[in-house]
Amino acid sequence: MPLPNDVNAIARRALRIAQPGTQALYLFALQAEEVLQIADISRVSRDDAGKLIGYQRPQVRKHIQEIVEYLDSDTAVFPNPIILALSSSVRFQSSRGPGAGDGFATAGLLTIPLPQPGKPKPAWIVDGQQRALALSRAQRQQFPVPVTAFVADSVSVQRDQFLRINNTRPLPRGLVTELLPEVDSPLPPRLAIRKAPSALCDVLNADKASPFHGLIKRASTNRRQSPAAVVTDTVVVEMIQESLTSPAGCLFPYRDVTRNETDFDGILQALCTYWAAVRDTFPEAWGKPPTKSRLMHGAGIRAMGRLMDRVLGTVDPRQSDASELVKKHLGVVAPYCRWTEGRWEELNLGWNEVENVSRHVQELSNYLIRVYLNERASIR
Numbered sequence: 388m389p390l391p392n393d394v395n396a397i398a399r400r401a402l403r404i405a406q407p408g409t410q411a412l413y414l415f416a417l418q419a420e421e422v423l424q425i426a427d428i429s430r431v432s433r434d435d436a437g438k439l440i441g442y443q444r445p446q447v448r449k450h451i452q453e454i455v456e457y458l459d460s461d462t463a464v465f466p467n468p469i470i471l472a473l474s475s476s477v478r479f480q481s482s483r484g485p486g487a488g489d490g491f492a493t494a495g496l497l498t499i500p501l502p503q504p505g506k507p508k509p510a511w512i513v514d515g516q517q518r519a520l521a522l523s524r525a526q527r528q529q530f531p532v533p534v535t536a537f538v539a540d541s542v543s544v545q546r547d548q549f550l551r552i553n554n555t556r557p558l559p560r561g562l563v564t565e566l567l568p569e570v571d572s573p574l575p576p577r578l579a580i581r582k583a584p585s586a587l588c589d590v591l592n593a594d595k596a597s598p599f600h601g602l603i604k605r606a607s608t609n610r611r612q613s614p615a616a617v618v619t620d621t622v623v624v625e626m627i628q629e630s631l632t633s634p635a636g637c638l639f640p641y642r643d644v645t646r647n648e649t650d651f652d653g654i655l656q657a658l659c660t661y662w663a664a665v666r667d668t669f670p671e672a673w674g675k676p677p678t679k680s681r682l683m684h685g686a687g688i689r690a691m692g693r694l695m696d697r698v699l700g701t702v703d704p705r706q707s708d709a710s711e712l713v714k715k716h717l718g719v720v721a722p723y724c725r726w727t728e729g730r731w732e733e734l735n736l737g738w739n740e741v742e743n744v745s746r747h748v749q750e751l752s753n754y755l756i757r758v759y760l761n762e763r764a765s766i767r
Contacts, residue, residue, distance in 0.1 A: 454521035469515035626692035637699035672726035685743030
């Protein structure tokens with residue numbers, strides 16, 4: 388089958404692999420200069436309504452430069468394919484004859500239209516963002532690059548494949564955390580257990596009634612547009628997950644394991660009631676960067692999260708006076724806290740010497756809970 392001479396498209400010999408119950412896969416080659424000519428990098432961000440768009444991690448300059456230097460060397464080998472999601476505008480024409488297929492793959496011609504000015508590109512990079520950027524900057528722009536592609540116009544399908552492909556690689560935890568609520572299909576157990584806490588973190592950050600509104604830093608957070616974001620999302624997710632999965636956690640009863648159901652409204656009410664009381668009890672420490680307030684630091688959030696399990700084990704967040712009761716319970720602990728100045732005498736640490744490491748988190752948690760249990764009898 389001769390290759391068509393079309394200036395408005397790229398035509399490549401390709402293998403089409405049909406996997407049961409899925410979109411077909413295409414294996415073919417592109418030149419280095421052609422990858423970003425047809426494919427966009429969909430970086431994680433949020434639109435004006437706060438909805439997550441994209442899924443790629445920010446580019447890593449040093450890593451990209453290392454790849455460029457390697458590609459420009461005389462011994463460069465590029466065995467790892469770029470993985471693309473193609474739009475449905477691509478066309479595949481099977482080759483004719485008895486040798487065109489072997490029951491697993493079919494040879495043919497894949498035609499990818501070139502983008503018109505001002506129009507979207509026909510492909511998105513699902514895996515290989517850094518390599519694609521390096522290829523665009525390499526000296527050898529005709530360098531042949533292996534490509535694996537599937538057809539998917541939906542960002543959710545692309546995002547799902549991105550998470551699965553990178554599940555065993557060191558993706559930034561914050562990026563994985565933010566993407567999880569957007570994936571609809573079944574996830575590996577290691578990721579599935581983090582999906583609900585991440586979705587709750589999303590709501591806490593987006594809901595104007597939440598004490599955490601606008602305070603949580605996510606992978607998509609624009610630092611210039613959201614200067615108030617001071618709490619790392621992974622810390623909030625860990626706090627929620629610990630309470631949600633531990634039988635001693637105050638959020639654990641909101642899960643019905645036998646029916647695989649979770650009372651998200653009840654969880655959000657509990658979280659907002661408790662953390663709003665924390666905000667009102669420590670107004671001088673709330674909303675400040677961790678360098679100025681250890682309450683907004685990883686250690687502070689996690690320790691106060693463990694105290695939450697004790698307080699909400701006593702106070703029902705659904706009762707009408709729950710907010711005032713929680714503030715009374717936190718009030719007995721407040722005189723012993725050193726979030727912005729002074730020393731934690733019992734811990735032998737200055738206020739800003741508390742770090743988000745297991746030992747400090749455990750010691751701070753134990754101290755706050757011990758004080759609370761000792762002073763709780765004085766609450767009226």
